[in-house]
Amino acid sequence: xxxxxxSIGKAIKKVGKFVVKAAPYILMAVALYAGIAAYGATxxxxxxxxxxxxxxxxxxxxxxxxPFLHATAAQSTAYIASTNAAAxxxxxxxxxxxxxxxxxxxxxxxxxMSGTPLTGGSPTGTSIPAGxxxxxxxxxxxxxxxxxxxxxxxGVKNYIATAMDGNKGYALIAxxxxxxxxxxxxxxxxxxxxEKKLAFAEKQLKQQGTHFGFAPGEGRTPEEMPADxxxxxxYNQNLAMNAGAPVPGAFxxxxxxxxxxxxxxxNYDYSPKGVVxxxxxxxxxxxxxxxxxxxxxxxxxxx
Amino acid sequence: xxKDGRAQQIPTGQSVVSPEDAELGIxxxxxxxxxxxxxxxxxxxEESQVDMLLGGILDFVWGDGYDEIKGRMERSPNNLQQTIGxxxxxxxxxxxxxxxxxxxxxxxxxxxxxxxxxxNAVAEIAKKEKLWKPANDKEExxxxxxxxxxxxxxxxxxxxxxxxxxxxxxxxxxxxxxxxPEAQMMSQLGVRQKEEAKPYG
Numbered sequence: 123x124x125x126x127x128x129s130i131g132k133a134i135k136k137v138g139k140f141v142v143k144a145a146p147y148i149l150m151a152v153a154l155y156a157g158i159a160a161y162g163a164t165x166x167x168x169x170x171x172x173x174x175x176x177x178x179x180x181x182x183x184x185x186x187x188x189p190f191l192h193a194t195a196a197q198s199t200a201y202i203a204s205t206n207a208a209a210x211x212x213x214x215x216x217x218x219x220x221x222x223x224x225x226x227x228x229x230x231x232x233x234x235m236s237g238t239p240l241t242g243g244s245p246t247g248t249s250i251p252a253g254x255x256x257x258x259x260x261x262x263x264x265x266x267x268x269x270x271x272x273x274x275x276x277g278v279k280n281y282i283a284t285a286m287d288g289n290k291g292y293a294l295i296a297x298x299x300x301x302x303x304x305x306x307x308x309x310x311x312x313x314x315x316x317e318k319k320l321a322f323a324e325k326q327l328k329q330q331g332t333h334f335g336f337a338p339g340e341g342r343t344p345e346e347m348p349a350d351x352x353x354x355x356x357y358n359q360n361l362a363m364n365a366g367a368p369v370p371g372a373f374x375x376x377x378x379x380x381x382x383x384x385x386x387x388x389n390y391d392y393s394p395k396g397v398v399x400x401x402x403x404x405x406x407x408x409x410x411x412x413x414x415x416x417x418x419x420x421x422x423x424x425x
Numbered sequence: 426x427x428k429d430g431r432a433q434q435i436p437t438g439q440s441v442v443s444p445e446d447a448e449l450g451i452x453x454x455x456x457x458x459x460x461x462x463x464x465x466x467x468x469x470x471e472e473s474q475v476d477m478l479l480g481g482i483l484d485f486v487w488g489d490g491y492d493e494i495k496g497r498m499e500r501s502p503n504n505l506q507q508t509i510g511x512x513x514x515x516x517x518x519x520x521x522x523x524x525x526x527x528x529x530x531x532x533x534x535x536x537x538x539x540x541x542x543x544x545n546a547v548a549e550i551a552k553k554e555k556l557w558k559p560a561n562d563k564e565e566x567x568x569x570x571x572x573x574x575x576x577x578x579x580x581x582x583x584x585x586x587x588x589x590x591x592x593x594x595x596x597x598x599x600x601x602x603x604x605x606p607e608a609q610m611m612s613q614l615g616v617r618q619k620e621e622a623k624p625y626g
Binding site: 141199202214 | 537538541542544545548549552559562565566567569570573574577578580581582584588590591593594595596597598600607610611614616
């Protein structure tokens with residue numbers, strides 16, 4: 123009977139445009155929330171876990187206290203395996219408090235990252251007879267407490283946005299390829315307008331060009347980098363040399379700020395200190411002795 | 426002589442780490458045959474569990490529970506996403522516990538997808554009964570996303586001895602690292618493949 127009821131329900135009651143289902147990125151954001159909350163729940167055991175993870179080779183970058191911050195998946199898995207699951211699962215693992223604890227724990231590792239706190243209550247329920255859906259719905263007729271203006275969804279959204287908004291901690295992670303582009307993809311998915319997508323892509327592109335000592339997210343572009351930046355050193359650009367080594371802060375031609383547009387020109391305009399004497403043009407004044415006539419037998423040179 | 430047409434076995438390799446990353450202590454990751462997949466493909470059993478959980482709950486939502494759901498939403502029209510999310514969390518929690526009593530250990534990996542399906546069904550009722558008037562598709566999605574988080578919180582509040590925080594962390598880690606294609610990730614979260622509405626099926 124069950125399937126018949128469901129079919130009838132779909133046929134009769136689902137008339138008109140269906141409510142769109144939650145997009146994959148929303149489900150992934152929820153799964154991300156769950157993972158961070160679970161991480162927050164294990165925070166009490168984090169110190170022990172950190173030592174365990176370090177033993178598994180998760181050294182470096184001060185990331186021993188978070189499963190998402192290890193260099194490799196294997197190291198993260200080792201960290202996760204070292205957490206105390208039983209202790210974490212004893213309370214409400216997915217509470218917002220745990221989520222906050224998880225973000226704070228992350229913040230200690232990668233900089234300030236936090237969601238917008240949730241205020242308000244949750245519906246109170248009655249005891250639930252197993253299999254009784256009416257009971258399972260709970261809540262009775264009591265009005266549900268109104269949530270404040272910002273909900274959890276906004277909280278996670280803000281958390282992700284904060285992570286993407288030039289956050290130095292995140293930039294460090296991104297630059298270190300610890301997180302990959304997963305969180306970027308989720309954040310981009312939240313920005314569903316073409317303008318925002320383009321802006322996001324542009325930002326990503328700019329971030330890709332800001333390496334060599336400058337963390338992505340600082341808003342630096344190559345043009346803004348000082349002339350003595352390692353970026354320009356990579357081009358051997360205008361640095362005064364002494365005994366074959368570049369002299370920091372000293373520039374060959376008084377150029378204080380190279381740019382990507384004039385870099386090429388400057389290189390070609392560079393006047394060497396030595397004198398270059400141009401050799402006289404040489405011409406062949408002898409007639410060629412012959413040419414290979416392929417029609418001749420045996421490859422004979424036809425002089 | 427007939428040559429062996431089989432391809433050579435892919436040797437084990439390592440990812441390339443830039444000097445900058447090496448200074449940060451990042452080590453190359455082993456690739457190839459030693460690469461491990463932290464998340465398993467959803468099993469046939471897990472897929473059938475999705476249908477098992479959803480079958481009973483959706484029958485209730487579209488059948489005997491329809492009027493009750495409608496009535497409760499009418500009485501508490503404010504903050505419907507929290508109300509609906511709470512219901513979904515409770516329903517899933519009850520079904521999982523009932524299944525456990527019946528000797529079926531439901532995979533906790535699939536519960537987000539199951540809850541999302543329930544929320545979608547109840548949101549459908551709310552919209553049809555004009556208790557919820559979303560302006561556009563985006564608002565519909567956000568509403569359900571927020572409800573899903575309430576469902577998650579409610580599920581945790583009700584408790585489940587089978588919950589494993591390590592699995593949740595692994596899932597989040599896998600998402601962040603983009604280890605799996607999106608479709609596979611959805612499948613692991615218990616999202617069913619798109620199905621056609623069968624009015625008479």
